[in-house]
Each structure stands twice: as C-alpha cells, then as structure tokens.
Amino acid sequence: MSNDDKIKKVSIIVSRGSLEGIYPGLIMANGARMEGIEANLFFTFFGLYGVLRKYMNDLKVATVGNPAMRVPDAKGFPLPTWMGAIPGMSSFATVMMKKEMDKLDIPPVGEFIEMIHDAGGKLYACKATVDMFHLSEDDFCPQMDGVLTVGDFYEISAGAQIIFT
Amino acid sequence: MPQKTINGTTIDVNEEGFMTDHSQWNREVAAGLAAEEGITLAGEHWKVLEFIAADYGEKGVVPGMRRMNKVGGIATKDLYTLFPDGPIKKAAKIAGFPKPASCV
Known part of the structure; x- marks a missing residue:
C-alpha cells in the first residue's frame, strides 16, 4: 500500500451510552492512534455518558431489544426481551462482559479514555446534547478537550474519515 | 521469504519487515x-x-498497551514519544518479534 492510500485521520462519533455502544468507538480510536492515525472522538446524545466523570465507569450492557444476545455465552440460547428486563439481568451481563474484556486487556471506560488521551487522541462533547442535558464542564472527565458544535466538529474533521458508532 | 542484511547480520523478514527468526536478532540488528x-x-x-x-x-x-502500562511500568505518553506513529508495532519490529495481533 502506498503512503497516499493510507488513512491519516479519523473522526469517530459515539452516539450510544450502553457499554456495547461506547466500546467500539473507543477501541477504534485507540487502534487508530496505535497505527499512527490522528483520532478525534465526538460524544453525542447518550454516548456522552462515556465521558461523564460520575457515570462513565458504571455503564451497562443493554439486555433488552437486542435479538442477537445469547446467554450464558455468545453461543448459548437467545435471550428474549422480556427476560432481559428481569432486574439484575443487565448488571449480570455487564459483569460477564467486563470479565471477558479484562482477559483481553481491554481497560475499563475511564482508564481507556485516559489511554486514548495520553496517546494523543482528542475527546469532544456535542454542544446540542450538553445543552439538552444541562451539563457543565465539571460533569466531564478531565481528559475532555472541549464542547463542539456540529459545525466545529466538521471543521476539525477536515480530511478525516468520519465513522458513526 | 525475503532476507536483508542489517549492520552485518542477515535476517529473515516477512513482507511487512517483521523478523521471522528471533535467533538472528541482536542489539546491532535492533539499532539498524x-x-x-x-x-x-x-x-x-x-x-x-x-x-x-x-x-x-x-x-x-x-x-498490548495496557500490559505495557501495568506490568511494564511504561506510560502510554512515553511510548508514543519513544516510538512515534505506531508505538507497539514499531517497538515489536525493532525487538525482533511478530506484528502485534491484539486490537488494544
């Protein structure tokens, strides 16, 4: 592959706040930095919970409305939505998934955000969501680089591949 | 399998330049x-x-990066400073090991 064909910059939008909604964006951003690719993360709507100091380490796997989910493992029997709604189901699925992630050395959200920040990745929050949720700077983890409007986001994304998760 | 000579030592490498026989590795090869x-x-x-x-x-x-931090005591920032633009991949290549196979 010639140097011109290589991806040089990515902007990754994280729009969902479940554990499985947050992680793909973080893994892709970190992976980009590890390949020497510039990475900007943009947290919007419930994805914003990935950078909220108070909640970022308590995110849970959604066990309702996910027809692909199986228990007790990925090749088990399908988990019907009504069963996913049983109290404790989401916490249980979260514990299971976190255990598997730890085996692969995938860090908890807070630590992962810090790793991406230290790797030179940039973290931004969506202004519309920040206003809608009545959030202020104190609510965010210290690694946050700022709050952006959609216009600002497109501006910093110049020349980047934009990835929506 | 391609071969190349680095600082007087001939090494076997794959198409991406990673060494395929670690026994050929030495500090001069690493420097090269x-x-x-x-x-x-x-x-x-x-x-x-x-x-x-x-x-x-x-x-x-x-x-992976986390093991480098937690077990190796090497900070993420330092790794990116020492081996810019792809720290673990570059460090693994210089150390004479295969391309990292982990996503994190």
Missing part, C-alpha cells in the same frame, strides 16, 4: 531496524524492548 524507522535507540527505548522480550518469553505474544 530502529534507524529504518528514524529512531536512534537510547536507554528508554531499551527498557521498552527488554520488557517486550521478557513478556514475549512469558506469554508468547507481544504485550
């Missing part, structure tokens, strides 16, 4: 491979390379 990446090896670099070698010996895989 580092130079190809534009890196001049200093004490801090060696600390990383030695940790990769020790951990590879134990686990059989190149350590």
Whole structure:
C-alpha cells in the first residue's frame, strides 16, 4: 500500500451510552492512534455518558431489544426481551462482559479514555446534547478537550474519515 | 521469504519487515531496524524492548498497551514519544518479534 492510500485521520462519533455502544468507538480510536492515525472522538446524545466523570465507569450492557444476545455465552440460547428486563439481568451481563474484556486487556471506560488521551487522541462533547442535558464542564472527565458544535466538529474533521458508532 | 542484511547480520523478514527468526536478532540488528524507522535507540527505548522480550518469553505474544502500562511500568505518553506513529508495532519490529495481533 502506498503512503497516499493510507488513512491519516479519523473522526469517530459515539452516539450510544450502553457499554456495547461506547466500546467500539473507543477501541477504534485507540487502534487508530496505535497505527499512527490522528483520532478525534465526538460524544453525542447518550454516548456522552462515556465521558461523564460520575457515570462513565458504571455503564451497562443493554439486555433488552437486542435479538442477537445469547446467554450464558455468545453461543448459548437467545435471550428474549422480556427476560432481559428481569432486574439484575443487565448488571449480570455487564459483569460477564467486563470479565471477558479484562482477559483481553481491554481497560475499563475511564482508564481507556485516559489511554486514548495520553496517546494523543482528542475527546469532544456535542454542544446540542450538553445543552439538552444541562451539563457543565465539571460533569466531564478531565481528559475532555472541549464542547463542539456540529459545525466545529466538521471543521476539525477536515480530511478525516468520519465513522458513526 | 525475503532476507536483508542489517549492520552485518542477515535476517529473515516477512513482507511487512517483521523478523521471522528471533535467533538472528541482536542489539546491532535492533539499532539498524530502529534507524529504518528514524529512531536512534537510547536507554528508554531499551527498557521498552527488554520488557517486550521478557513478556514475549512469558506469554508468547507481544504485550498490548495496557500490559505495557501495568506490568511494564511504561506510560502510554512515553511510548508514543519513544516510538512515534505506531508505538507497539514499531517497538515489536525493532525487538525482533511478530506484528502485534491484539486490537488494544
């Protein structure tokens, strides 16, 4: 592959706040930095919970409305939505998934955000969501680089591949 | 399998330039491979390379970023400063190990 064909910059939008909604964006951003690719993360709507100091380490796997989910493992029997709604189901699925992630050395959200920040990745929050949720700077983890409007986001994304998760 | 000669030692490499026979590796080869990446090896670099070698010996895989932090005591920021634009990949290549197979 010639140097011109290589991806040089990515902007990754994280729009969902479940554990499985947050992680793909973080893994892709970190992976980009590890390949020497510039990475900007943009947290919007419930994805914003990935950078909220108070909640970022308590995110849970959604066990309702996910027809692909199986228990007790990925090749088990399908988990019907009504069963996913049983109290404790989401916490249980979260514990299971976190255990598997730890085996692969995938860090908890807070630590992962810090790793991406230290790797030179940039973290931004969506202004519309920040206003809608009545959030202020104190609510965010210290690694946050700022709050952006959609216009600002497109501006910093110049020349980047934009990835929506 | 391509071969190349670095600082007087002939090494077997794959198409991406990763060594395929670690027994051919020595410190001069490492210095040569580092130079190809534009890196001049200093004490801090060696600390990383030695940790990769020790951990590879134990686990059989190149350590990921988190292991480098937690077990190796090497900060993420330092890794990116020492081996810019792809720290673990470059460090693994210079240390004479295969391309890292982990996503994190």
